[in-house]
Amino acid sequence: MNIENDIQILSQQTWGHSLSECTIEQVYRILLIYVSEKLKESKLIEKPKKLYYISAEFLIGRLLSNNLIHLGIDQQIKQIIEKYGFQMSDIEECEGEPSLGNGGLGRLASCFLDSMAALQLCADGVGLNYHLGLFKQVFEDHKQKEYPDHWMDQKGWLIPTEKRYTVEYKDFSLTSLMNVIDIAGYDGSKNQLKLFDLETVNESLVKEGIQFDQQNVRENLTLFLYPNDENEAGQKLRIYQEYFLCSSAAQMILEETKEKGYDLSCLHEHVIIQINDTHPSMIIPEMIRLLMKEGMTVKEAVTEVSLSCAYTNHTILAEALEKWPLSYIQEIVPQLYDIILLLDALAHERSSLEKVAIIDQHHIVHMAAMDIHFSKSVNGVAQIHTDILKHTELKEFYELYPERFNNKTNGISFRRWLFSCNPSLCELLDETIGQEYKKDPLQLEKLQIYYHDESILEKLREAKQVNKDRLCKYLKKYHQLNLDSSSIFDIQIKRLHEYKRQQMNLLSIIHYYLRIKEGEIPKTPLTFLFGAKAAFSYTLAKDILHAISVLSEVIDKDAIASKYLKVALIENYNVTLAEKLIPACDISEQISLASKEASGTGNMKLMLNGAVTLGTLDGANVEILDLVGKENIFIFGKEASVVIEHYKQQDYDPSAMIQSDSDIKRLVDFLAGEEMISIGHETSLRRLHQELTTKDWFMTLLDLKEYLQAKDQIYKAYEDKKSWAQKMLVNISKAGYFSSDRTIAQYNEEIWHI
Ligand code: 26Q
Secondary structure: OOHHHHHHHHHHHHHOOOHHHOOHHHHHHHHHHHHHHHHHHOEEOOOOOEEEEEOOOOOOOOOHHHHHHHHOOHHHHHHHHHHOOOOHHHHHOOOOOOOOOOOHHHHHHHHHHHHHHHOOOOEEEEEEOOOOOOOEEEEEOOEEEEEOOOHHHOOOOOEEEEEEEEEEOOOOEEEEEEEEEEEEOOOOEEEEEEEEEEOOOOHHHEOOOOOEOOOOHHHHOOOOOOOOOOOHHHHHHHHHHHHHHHHHHHHHHHHHHHHOOOOHHHHHHOEEEEEEOOOOOOHHHHHHHHHHHOOOOHHHHHHHHHHHEEEEOOOOOHHHOOEEEHHHHHHHOHHHHHHHHHHHHHHHHHOOOHHHOOEOOOOEEEHHHHHHHOOOEEEEOOHHHHHHHHHHHOHHHHHHOHHHEEEOOOOEOHHHHHHHOOHHHHHHHHHHHOOHHHOOHHHHHHHHHHOOOHHHHHHHHHHHHHHHHHHHHHHHHHHOOOOOOOOEEEEEEOOOOHHHOHHHHHHHHHHHHHHHHOOOOOOOOEEEEEEOOOOOOOHHHHHHHHHHHHHHHHHHOOOOHHHHEEEEEEOOOOHHHHHHHHHHOOEEEEOOOOOOOOOOOHHHHHHHOOOEEEEOOOOOHHHHHHHHOHHHOEEOOOOHHHHHHHHHHOOOOHHHHHHHOHHHHHHHHHHOOHHHHOOOOHHHHHHHHHHHHHOOOOOHHHHHHHHHHHHHHHHHHHHOHHHHHHHHHHHHHOHHHHEHHHHHHHHHHHHHOO
8 A cells, every 4th residue: 555656646646636735634635535534444243232422422522643643554644744744743733623513521522532442342432412512602791602613614533425315303303314434543444423403403593692592493503502591492492402312323223223233122131321411311211102103012112212221421510410391302203202201200119308309399300310210320420420420319210220330430542542643652652661561551550660760751841841831832832922932831721610619710810819919929920821611601700811811901901010920811712722732731730529520531631741630639639639649639628428417517608708708808809809891891890899798609719728738738738849849750650550541441341241
């Protein structure tokens, strides 16, 4: 196989000239065509049993370099490209990213697809193709504005197919068409991500920003991910969307199973459906309905579906557990109404506790309850999360079905989050511990041999510096930001949510700002980077973003403080930006209120890339601590049990904290003080101030003092160059556990048995 020759021919065919005469964009297009063709030729992985990973979100990211790695031609392509005077990094910049996800759950689904293909498991992703994505975030006047993300306008990896399904609603039906994205495995094999789309979608319905006619389901169904569901029309639209996904998926799964010649009466021997949070829960009643249409009895259908489904819970926030009025379901999908009543009755036979009912006294359907009663497995996504599910949140369910509950600590794809995003670190790893870690991530532990090796520690620092310089160049070019790459990069990147407590980080920055003004100068300048989108209708999250943006300007305008302090709020945080930010991070902020972050996966990515975690004992941070030991992570804050007790007793009172501590009061009051209001919007800043002083539902002030102390400690630790590099080294060397290949192997061994 002569790749160079093939590419030259493609260049002639496509552009009428040779590779050397191509623009960067043209080279990208040629590689896209070349790789797409290779994937088309790849053989679908086929086994007697197939997994369907069904999810409302897939946060895929760019695919070119990932696909090259899987096809095993990344190095060859790089050489060819460089021979003609191009840089792979420039070519990668030509690719946009699909906007089909929002945060952790969607990114996890994509890492899982990557691992399933790498491990040669027969497994497809199933989701929706949102034409305009979540939204594109732009800051105007320090405020988040949402715009449609026209990600499909660029030629990409999405392939239309001829497959069509009819999805029936009460008074009308819609045609669902199937698109696929090939997911490369090794050795010329592949799986697929199947994305259903509405045939009659009409993008011109979108008026201001991301507002559109929410009633026009025939034309709006796959316009956006999580359309604004503040009102009834928005909530109903979500039910329309979810059923569209589930019905298309169920029809496709049964069709594929029959085509392979399997008997539906032993469905569970050939099919396993992993339900990614509650958004696709209607797959359960829909499968039952379709199997009954195929001639099964209710009992058989319920049994087969229960043995074929497994449910993953990703959150313990009550407001995120989906509940729908039964009347909406009756109105939108009456064909599921009787089945849900039946499932509720069956559940009631097993337990009469109100807490485990599918339909409650107020005629509200609890999707998670349906999942738990009618799945063979229920899993949490980190040890502490699963424990909280078992013993607190889902206690009554656990007592009913102890054998169903299990933990699968999340993981990340090392191919994307190390090999592809951090070449300078990989080069050092290759030199020191050889290449084995690429196949077996636990081999990273070998790095420990160099714990006392000054020259390797120095090289580790150099690799970090290369990445910080690279990030600065990138942010200057694409975001008009000027950062000092010799400062400490303290980074918090994740969705904006009160429980993640970006507001606590904000208060700490105010603290350093005031200290500098009092003459206390940090040894090394500090750069705080944030990346976060706030949900469209989440006012307080937007207020927090606003305050971060305003504080950034307050500091920039201060001639002295700006020498030592910088706040950068990076617009439109996405997978592509994460790939630049993560390798450049010194300090990883994982500061959620203990018990609230199910796992987190950014924490794993940052650790793997040599950042040191500043965090609470929440989610997978607990497991990071176990792995690296307390010398290599900075832990602070109240533990989950204490927090849970506060909620139970309802005895947390932020105003008492403020009254008893003038330091805290000063920081909180700064938010709505003169300096901030002179730049920002008084209403928004006051609302945030009011919230923190009177309610503070996620207990920011409870942990603030300890957080400030921990920050002082971590910045001090940074000053000891050698021991800091040793901390980096330990973090990298212990990250192997968090490979999603390990997670997926566990899902397969304990749940899927493919
Ligand atoms: C619910 C109801 C109505 C509208 C939207 C939703 C909704 C949408 C998205 C609820 C939850 C989500 C997303 C949840 C999520 O991303 N959870 C994250 O999952 C990660 C992968 O397991 C974990 O690492 C994170 O801790 C968890 O927050």
